[in-house]
Amino acid sequence: MAKKSVLFILQHAPLGASLARAGIDTVLAYAAFDQPVSVLFSGAGVLQLAPGADCQRVGRRDLRRMIDSMPLYDIDAVFADAAALSAYGISGNLPPFVEAVESNAIRQLHERSDHILSF
Template identity: 45%
Template sequence: MNGPRQSILVISRHAHQGSSLARAALDTALSCAAFEQPVALLFQGEGVLQLLPEQDCSALRVRNLRKVIDSLPLYDIDCIYVDAEAATEFALSADQLPACARLLDGPALQRLLTQHDHVLAF
């Protein structure tokens, strides 16, 4: 018999350039979803830069993660959250975000952290 499903919040705090942590966060979320665990993603700090549309990453020899992010609902990852303060800091407007993304302010971010059984930060 399977135990209760544990909700997981994956936090991505790094841009996709210069580090593999952004990709690791997405891979972790996808792996959790593959095992039918309820998973949500939160983009904070430089992690919000992954959400910029139409990025040309070929010169950096890294994959454009926005395409992966846009496909997350296909894997039943419907909860994508964005730190509103970080989005403002990096001049990311609401119309640039994926359709399923929700901007959260400080108090809402605190509530989000307490709503999950496990929090994984990258």
């Protein structure tokens, strides 16, 4: 039986709701069980990619370190909405495995995924 591909859309800021961490935890759990996953950071979720967010100061786990571990889980399809990166002023210093994509590529990600989970 072929495995179903899952697109995770992470759209919450790292320090706002616990959904940001829950999304990353779920992505890593799927990948740990050898499930094919793609990740799209969208909207305020691109703030999770910004370096220097001091999550420990507010008693939260450092999401950027968790994101940086994605290649260890064989997660190589990681994308960020280019328009959101621009809107939030995030440029450069993204993890090297994260690809900025425009709206056409985002639409294609949606179309080729069997399931979409949004956090």
